[in-house]
Amino acid sequence: MSADAAIAAIKQEPGFAENVGMILVHNGVVRATSRKDKRAVTAVDVTPDQDRIETLRQEFESYPGIFRVYAEARGGHLVPGDDVLLLVVAGDIRENVKAALAEFLDRVKSEAVSKVEHMAE
Numbered sequence: 001m002s003a004d005a006a007i008a009a010i011k012q013e014p015g016f017a018e019n020v021g022m023i024l025v026h027n028g029v030v031r032a033t034s035r036k037d038k039r040a041v042t043a044v045d046v047t048p049d050q051d052r053i054e055t056l057r058q059e060f061e062s063y064p065g066i067f068r069v070y071a072e073a074r075g076g077h078l079v080p081g082d083d084v085l086l087l088v089v090a091g092d093i094r095e096n097v098k099a100a101l102a103e104f105l106d107r108v109k110s111e112a113v114s115k116v117e118h119m120a121e
Helices: 003-011 050-061 094-111
Strands: 022-029 041-048 066-073 076-078 083-091 113-119
Touching (some): 066 094, 083 094
Antiparallel strands (some): 041 113
16 A cells, blocks of 8 residues: 555546646554554454445546545454555545545445454453
8 A cells, every 4th residue: 555656646647737736645554442442452354345445436536626536445454553544535626625535535434344353352
C-alpha cells in the first residue's frame, strides 16, 4: 500500500491538471486498542469484500467534481501498526473532495469490510 504510488498514477492520467485541485488520502492502520472498549488488541482478522469496494469506488467516482477514486484494502491476519485500508479521492474543490472521501470511507467500513479483533489476555 502506497499513497505516493497511487497519487503519482492519478497525476499521470489525462485530464488531471484540468480537473483536480485537491487530493485527499485515508491510510487506515490497525489500532492497538479496541474502539469499543479500549482493551488491548494483539491482532485483527480483516475480510474485505473487494467486489463491493469496487462497486462503491465506481459510484463515488461519478460524484460531481470527482476525477478519480482509488481504493486498496488488505485482508488477513494483521497486527497493530499494519496498513489495512488506503483510500484516495481526487477532485476539483475541497467541498466535493472532503464530502466524497468522508462518505466513501464510512460506506466502505460499514458495507465492505468485516473484522475480528483478538484481545490481549
